[in-house]
Amino acid sequence: MTGEPSSEAPDLAPPALAPPAGGQDASDPVSAGPAPGSPSDGPTDRVNILLVDDQPANLIALEAMLHGLDQHLVKASSGREALKWLLAHEFAVILLDVKMPDMDGFETATLIRQRDKSRHTPIIFLTAADKTDTQAVRGYAVGAVDYLVKPVVPEFVRSKVVVFVELAKKNELLRRQAELLRTSEQEARDLADTRAELVRDLEHKNRELESFSYAVSHDLRAPLRRIESFSRAVQDSQAERLDADGRRYLDRVREASQQMSQLIDDVLYLARVTRAEMRDQEVDLSGLVTLWLERMREAERAREVEVKVRPGVMVAADGQLLRIAVENLLENAWKFTARTPAARIEFGQSNAGGEPAYFIRDNGVGFDMAYADRLFGPFQRLHLASEFPGTGIGLATVQRIIHRHGGRVWAEGMLGQGATFHFTIGRTRA
Numbered sequence: 001m002t003g004e005p006s007s008e009a010p011d012l013a014p015p016a017l018a019p020p021a022g023g024q025d026a027s028d029p030v031s032a033g034p035a036p037g038s039p040s041d042g043p044t045d046r047v048n049i050l051l052v053d054d055q056p057a058n059l060i061a062l063e064a065m066l067h068g069l070d071q072h073l074v075k076a077s078s079g080r081e082a083l084k085w086l087l088a089h090e091f092a093v094i095l096l097d098v099k100m101p102d103m104d105g106f107e108t109a110t111l112i113r114q115r116d117k118s119r120h121t122p123i124i125f126l127t128a129a130d131k132t133d134t135q136a137v138r139g140y141a142v143g144a145v146d147y148l149v150k151p152v153v154p155e156f157v158r159s160k161v162v163v164f165v166e167l168a169k170k171n172e173l174l175r176r177q178a179e180l181l182r183t184s185e186q187e188a189r190d191l192a193d194t195r196a197e198l199v200r201d202l203e204h205k206n207r208e209l210e211s212f213s214y215a216v217s218h219d220l221r222a223p224l225r226r227i228e229s230f231s232r233a234v235q236d237s238q239a240e241r242l243d244a245d246g247r248r249y250l251d252r253v254r255e256a257s258q259q260m261s262q263l264i265d266d267v268l269y270l271a272r273v274t275r276a277e278m279r280d281q282e283v284d285l286s287g288l289v290t291l292w293l294e295r296m297r298e299a300e301r302a303r304e305v306e307v308k309v310r311p312g313v314m315v316a317a318d319g320q321l322l323r324i325a326v327e328n329l330l331e332n333a334w335k336f337t338a339r340t341p342a343a344r345i346e347f348g349q350s351n352a353g354g355e356p357a358y359f360i361r362d363n364g365v366g367f368d369m370a371y372a373d374r375l376f377g378p379f380q381r382l383h384l385a386s387e388f389p390g391t392g393i394g395l396a397t398v399q400r401i402i403h404r405h406g407g408r409v410w411a412e413g414m415l416g417q418g419a420t421f422h423f424t425i426g427r428t429r430a
């Protein structure tokens, strides 16, 4: 009589979650969760404890002692059965009877230690009163962490087992934290990879766009130059043969080609503004506005323009880009007041929802507010080129520059009443 169920194969196939054979209570099919006596492998607060003894009465006694710990208790009635459980499940601690037929506790422990999965599982040996010191030494040599003599004191067994239950739970927690850390590190790496790929893709597309712009400017300019030079040649050498209409048509051809050349320049200019590297500088906005207006009055002395500039406005921005934006706004103010008798241009600061905003206001021709958003699109113009020359790239440039700073730009106007262009810079120096 080996004490083992005859159905067990000696080479130990891993058991299913249900107890392998004999000695276990039939589980209650109604109760939720793992059946009593089944080890738990999922993420649960309970750990598995393996009780190994060939005497059913001893197993029942151990079970009674440990019942109050509220952990999964798994009973095995032989060393082989214990090994079978250990193949497929993790245990916090093994209570192992030394004296068993067929394979005793020490042999069982030696086999337990030989397996990776259970190499470090704590073992507490339980032995009858025939203990000797040599047995104890042998017990420790095969990896016992403790050694208890039967009849064991229930309190004593419980307090020792509790230590290993806590240890197993802490280890599990550590393992999960380490896993979490690994996953989040992996996720961060994946994210960085995706980002790098997107940046590479974007850079590639930008380069393509750049070479496209270059090709456009290069290829379009060459035939334009020929139109330009041949129409000039016709004008120079054939002028007397042409009548007034012919000469006028030729003038139109030359005007159109010059306008197209300007458009090409503007497209390339807009692309450059978008790509230019940003610098963080302290910019004297008032100084910039004053200087530009003085130069303009100098250049067009015939014009009477009253200017009002708020002094001392300093902002944190890219000086060169911001100058381009502000000059575009001033150019418009100057241009669209050309037919206004008492022209006035003002630069000031206001408040847009707690954020400093700046504005350039004029009392020129103004515009219909219904089209206020359209103004910032490239080549969008509300006025006739014959009345107010231009290509419609100025406000698109302004908007790109302001957006690159993280700011906003918007327009207010009324037909015949002038216009105000507001902007914020986004990053304001504290």
Ligand SMILES: Nc1ncnc2c1ncn2[C@@H]1O[C@H](COP(=O)(O)OP(=O)(O)O)[C@@H](O)[C@H]1O
Pocket (backbone or CB within 6 Å): 328, 332, 333, 336, 362, 364, 365, 366, 367, 375, 380, 381, 382, 383, 389, 390, 391, 392, 393, 394, 395, 396, 413, 418, 419
């Ligand atoms: N100060 C202003 N007053 C009235 N209309 C303006 C003003 N500034 C811009 N606009 C309108 O917005 C259009 C686009 O301006 P912009 O992009 O600078 O192009 P452009 O100056 O070449 O016409 C202008 O054609 C005009 O219709």
Ligand SMILES: [Mg+2]
Pocket (backbone or CB within 6 Å): 328, 331, 332, 390, 392, 393, 394, 395
């Ligand atoms: Mg303009």
